[in-house]
Structure formats: C-alpha cells, structure tokens
Amino acid sequence: MTSTAQPLLSVREVTMAFPGRRRGTAPVRAVDGISFDVAPGETLGLVGESGCGKSTTGRMIVRLLEPTTGSITYDGRDISHLSQRELKPLRRELQMVFQDPHSSLNPRQTVARIIADPLLVQGSSAADARKRAAELMDLVGLIPEHIDRYPHEFSGGQAQRIGIARSLATNPRLVVADEPVSALDVSVQAQIVNLMEQLQQELGLAYLFIAHDLSVVKRVCDRVAVMYLGRIVEIGDRERVYTSPAHPYTRALLSAVPLPDPAAERARERITLLGDPPSPAAPPPGCTFHPRCPKARAVCRTEAPLLRIAAAGERREVACHFPEAA
Known part of the structure; x- marks a missing residue:
C-alpha cells in the first residue's frame, strides 16, 4: 500500500564511491546521487541490470556500507554517518534478507x-x-x-x-530484501513472495525490494524505481511505470518480460539495446544512457538530465531529455 504519511526512510543525493583498483585511478561511483522515500508499510521496488548499484544501495540503507556523500534519514534521524555504537539500537528496526540463502547462513x-x-x-x-x-x-x-x-x-x-x-x-519496521528469490526455483519463488506479502500485512513491514525480475516486482511492489549505472532514471507508481514507461531504458527492460499470451508476445515491439553498460569507473558524459539509447540527440551527450515530474498531475519522475508521452 502507498501512503502520504511522513516517510519512514528518506534517501537524498546519496553517492557511494569505491577506490580504483590501482593507485592513482579514478574512484568507481557505484551509486551516483540517488534520492527516494519509503513510506511506512510500503514496498518500493528497485530494479535494473546487474552492476547498476542496487545491492550497494541496499547495503547503505542498513549501514553495512557508509555512503560517501548525501543523507539517509530513518524515522526522522540522519543515520548516514552514525558510529557502530550509535547504530546498535537502530539495528532492531533495520534488517536485511540476502540473495543467496545458503551463503548468508553460518554453516x-x-x-x-x-x-x-x-x-x-x-x-x-x-x-x-x-x-x-x-x-x-x-x-x-x-x-x-x-x-x-x-x-x-x-x-x-x-x-x-x-x-x-x-x-x-x-x-523491524523496514526490511531490505536484496534479490530474495532470484536464487530459487520458480515454484519456490511464488511461495516466498506470498510469505513476504503475508508478513507485511500481519506485521506492518515496509520493504525495499531489490530485484532484476520485473514480473516479481510487479507482483509485490507499490512503487518502482529503475536504476541505470548508479542513478535512478524513473520512479513512480507501479501501474504507471509498467503500463506507460517514460524512460527509454524502462521501456527496453519491460519489452524483455515474457507475456503469457503468445499472440500478444509475437505482436509487441521488442527493444534491443546496443552494447554493454559503460563502466562506472568511466561513465560517459551527459546522460549515461545515451550510448545505448535509440532516441539520443546532441544534448544527451553533453547535459545530464535531472529527475523531474514526467507529466502534470503524475506521481512519477523521469530523468530523460525526451521522455515518452504518457
């Protein structure tokens, strides 16, 4: 469920830079200035390709990593740079479910x-x-x-x-679920997803649900944030993002999700992105998506788009100079 109440979690312009592999090389900006909120009892889905910074974001939320810049506010308190001693009482309310169930448990x-x-x-x-x-x-x-x-x-x-x-x-009040079903069989995935939804209803949990499977995200999340190369390129209500994606990257991701209707699957447009994602150690200038974007123009190569309201009256934001019309 979505809520207009005071956010339980508020992330503002957070970055995470790791040192370069060799001395003197530029740092790797795994997360590059992201902002979002999670309301009490809400599920926010965080999606994107492998290496886009989703898991790093989740680990910063629960302070397994300390952000380089920006602020992470939980229940009105800035926890970005608290010491481990100061974090201890907050650990009760911030917990995490890891991707690989066996490697995350002490044998x-x-x-x-x-x-x-x-x-x-x-x-x-x-x-x-x-x-x-x-x-x-x-x-x-x-x-x-x-x-x-x-x-x-x-x-x-x-x-x-x-x-x-x-x-x-x-x-806890907030659980960060980092790809909680990606290592499981499809039939087991459904059981775990149903369990998490049941627990949310019974316990009033808020989730940050990190995944690359857009079908699972559509099933469980109230809102969706799409990440590309460390930045959020689109964020908004699930139905709007899935039915009329505004960013070319979101459209490409959704076009790869299989449809249950064979006729609809054959008839729809399949968007194929060229090349691989650029390295976060050397991101391209301007819009980081422009080398793979079918709509890129001159301004995209020089000016980074800001995350802004996609259309009047919408609760959705998109970082694109030429977003798709609603």
Whole structure:
C-alpha cells in the first residue's frame, strides 16, 4: 500500500564511491546521487541490470556500507554517518534478507542460533531468544522441531525462510530484501513472495525490494524505481511505470518480460539495446544512457538530465531529455 504519511526512510543525493583498483585511478561511483522515500508499510521496488548499484544501495540503507556523500534519514534521524555504537539500537528496526540463502547462513551454527543471534546481540537471554526463534520458524512456515538442524539440511526455499525469520527476530519496521528469490526455483519463488506479502500485512513491514525480475516486482511492489549505472532514471507508481514507461531504458527492460499470451508476445515491439553498460569507473558524459539509447540527440551527450515530474498531475519522475508521452 502507498501512503502520504511522513516517510519512514528518506534517501537524498546519496553517492557511494569505491577506490580504483590501482593507485592513482579514478574512484568507481557505484551509486551516483540517488534520492527516494519509503513510506511506512510500503514496498518500493528497485530494479535494473546487474552492476547498476542496487545491492550497494541496499547495503547503505542498513549501514553495512557508509555512503560517501548525501543523507539517509530513518524515522526522522540522519543515520548516514552514525558510529557502530550509535547504530546498535537502530539495528532492531533495520534488517536485511540476502540473495543467496545458503551463503548468508553460518554453516557451523544451528537454526536456533542463527535466528536468535540478533536477539542475543540486543541483550536477550538465551532462553528467551530460543523461544522467539521457535515462534519465528512457525511464523515463516518451518517446523519448530527442526530448530537444532543446520543450514545444509534445508532446501533453498527453506533456507531463505530461515533468513527471513532471522530478519524478523527484532521486530523491524523496514526490511531490505536484496534479490530474495532470484536464487530459487520458480515454484519456490511464488511461495516466498506470498510469505513476504503475508508478513507485511500481519506485521506492518515496509520493504525495499531489490530485484532484476520485473514480473516479481510487479507482483509485490507499490512503487518502482529503475536504476541505470548508479542513478535512478524513473520512479513512480507501479501501474504507471509498467503500463506507460517514460524512460527509454524502462521501456527496453519491460519489452524483455515474457507475456503469457503468445499472440500478444509475437505482436509487441521488442527493444534491443546496443552494447554493454559503460563502466562506472568511466561513465560517459551527459546522460549515461545515451550510448545505448535509440532516441539520443546532441544534448544527451553533453547535459545530464535531472529527475523531474514526467507529466502534470503524475506521481512519477523521469530523468530523460525526451521522455515518452504518457
């Protein structure tokens, strides 16, 4: 659900620059000045090609990475540069679900310890933490009696349920889900997506849902932000973005999503982008998409477009000199 309430999360002009691989080389701007809000109880989808900065953005939100510039405000408080000691009480409210369910779980720990760890860090007793872990296993559809098993004894979908249970241990308000279903079979993906929606309704969670599968994003998200080479090029309500994309990159991404109707699939236009995305270590001048854009003109090669309202009365913004008409 969308909301006009005060944002739970507010990201403003955030950048993340990593040092170059060799001494003296330019830094790599993995994220380059992005801004967005997430309202309480809302799901914002963050989509784009691999390497566009989606996961880096998610890790900055939960402060696994410290942004180079810009501000990240959670519940009215700037958390961009808080120390680890200052962040500790906030960790209860900001949690993350990782992409690979097995590699994100410690193979030497039992499920009981994996789920209870956040509670133990926050000061809960071992008995209370174990009891809570069993409750969470039941909540995410696992058998509580399996609490003393190890991660390798579970399937991929079950392991991801363990990861989700761990993220819920401290009763968070915002969960960053970094490609939570991309490593799973299609049938299991649907189960995990349904579980996340159910948990959102029951617990009032807000999600930042990072994915490259646009079909999944359409299913679960209220709003969608499209990233390209570290920047947001379009953001708005799901229905508007999917039915009438304004940015050429968004149109190209959506044209690659298979349609269930064979006749419609054959009849529609397939947009093929030329070349590979430029390196974030040496982005092109002007609009970073212009080397691959079928609509690029002279101004696109020299002037970077700003993210602005796509049309009067719309809750959608696009960074393009020549956006598609609604």
